[in-house]
Amino acid sequence: MNAPAAPPSLPLRELIARLSALHPKQIDLSLERMHRLLKLLDHPERRLAPVIHVAGTNGKGSTIAYLRAILEAAGLRVHVFTSPFLVRINECYRLGRVGGGVLVGDDELRAALEHCERANAGGPVTIFEVETAAAFCLFAQHPADVVLLEVGLGGRLDSTNVIDAPLATVIAPVSMDHMEFLGDTLTKIAGEKAAIIKRDVPVITAEQAPEAMDVIEQYAKRMRAPLHAAGQQWHVNVERGRLVYQDERGLMDLAAPRLFGRHQFDNAGLAIATLRALDRFKFTIAEFEAGIVGAEWPARMQRLTAGALVDQAPPGAELWLDGGHNADGGRVAAAALGDLEERVSRPLVVISGMMANKDAGAFLANFAGLTRHIIAVPIPDRDNSMPPDRLADAARALGMRVETSSGIEAALRSLTRLAYEIPPRILITGSLYLAGPVLAANGTPPA
Incomplete structure (x- = not known):
């Protein structure tokens, strides 16, 4: 049949x-x-x-x-x-x-x-x-x-x-x-x-x-x-x-x-x-x-050099994207940031959104020695995204200064209102499900 x-x-x-x-x-x-x-x-x-x-x-x-x-x-x-x-x-x-x-x-x-x-x-x-x-x-x-x-x-x-x-x-x-x-x-x-x-x-x-x-x-x-x-x-x-x-x-x-x-x-x-x-x-x-x-592979310590989100960041800022979402992924991203800091020192801001089943504390702990500034955001259109308040609690438990934002664009706008002597280095990280909307919003989808 x-x-x-x-x-x-x-x-x-x-x-x-x-x-x-x-x-x-x-x-x-x-x-x-x-x-x-x-x-x-x-x-x-x-x-x-x-x-x-x-x-x-x-x-x-x-x-x-x-x-x-x-x-x-x-x-x-x-x-x-x-x-x-x-x-x-x-x-x-x-x-x-x-x-x-x-x-x-x-x-x-x-x-x-x-x-x-x-x-x-x-x-x-x-x-x-x-x-x-x-x-x-x-x-x-x-x-x-x-x-x-x-x-x-x-x-x-x-x-x-x-x-x-x-x-x-x-x-x-x-x-x-x-x-x-x-x-x-x-x-x-x-x-x-x-x-x-x-x-x-x-x-x-x-x-x-x-x-x-x-x-x-x-x-x-x-x-x-x-x-x-x-x-x-x-x-x-x-x-x-x-x-x-x-x-x-x-x-x-x-x-x-x-x-x-x-x-x-x-x-x-x-x-x-x-x-x-x-x-x-x-x-x-x-x-x-x-x-x-x-070899190219997007959202793995990827430098975003042009696009809509880059334009919304503080003038002169570096914007990086990484889809790491577990403790080991955070470790390698933090190590890469450490290498960047040795080359050119900049204040670091981590904008993070994660899925609800991830260990936010274990992930964010990797960045505790590099920055005290975390912005927690939701992942768009994902029902099982970790609420920003819960992600913020994990950051506060590590002694980090943390705020929440409604999304990536709002987080970047909030940074433009801060008086940086040196333009910051901004890492957007925590999930590949966050990285996708970031690339789409920036106008640089994978080819």
Whole structure:
């Protein structure tokens, strides 16, 4: 019996809303529904180009950005599925082309989502499962050399974890986040992430806390997966402002990443180590360097230099945007701010909005030694946004001077009324769900 036809085509926003109503929980980790849907779709995940599967708590997206840039510098076609999006859902889907990939267009994405909807025939399925299935359908229709696949949440039961034999599995830094879904210890969370490791498939990992590394090593041993670990099989350092990478094959002295912060050297090193672990491709030093220098990833210590919000900030101020939202994300952003302060000293203001399930105190504690001025804002159009008063309470508990504001624009206007001897450095941070509206309001959405 054929599945019933879907209703007439809708704008993407309305289609996503309709698909979101198919399951009562936005997040419900399981592979049963995904396997059922993929069977109904005739298994598009089995018709993909070789897959590199990336898990971790922080740094997944940046690592994928470096992987894509290096692969494209070598002339390869690269499909990419990442999440979440910042401004529009098309950002999650990049189709490989010779000379550089492109975001999927509205019509083609709508067709893929509606194809999945028809096959699903009204069965319970989460929106992320439909979005992942749509990625597999899109990628199976277009030739490519590599697919880069980012885990949405966790790993073991994430809807991306249906690729039986990827080219490689990658684990970016693991830290405490999403404890309500993944467990309340680093050991438990690492176990969820490490479960993407597949038998006899190389696993490449960033430097990890000892308890997380122990779990990853146990999984790799159990699956007979060759392990390439930072600080063991490969090393990355900063020397004279350049990225120096070394493994058993030799040493590479490369230009620094364009993406700002010491942690980006580590993310770039993870991407290099991944590609060096594979026999399928060979890359020149020039291709590695072109990728490291050329990689872009919005809302990760991104300097906003022009746009509507920049114009609303105090004259001469620096405006930075970072989507960090957990303790470790705050740590790396604070370290990057410390580097900036050493170069050019400015008063720092942190404008922050967070989701209600995040640990605001653990996040903001990273900035306690850098600033006493926090402005708490809501995240637009998010019912589960943390109320600014609650975020402010967490800042006050750390001894910070804090105020609340109705939004980013109002916060920036309030700063223009202050008498700064030196124009301030302003960081907008706390959530990728805040970063998206910021980019949209500034008029600089991701391309």
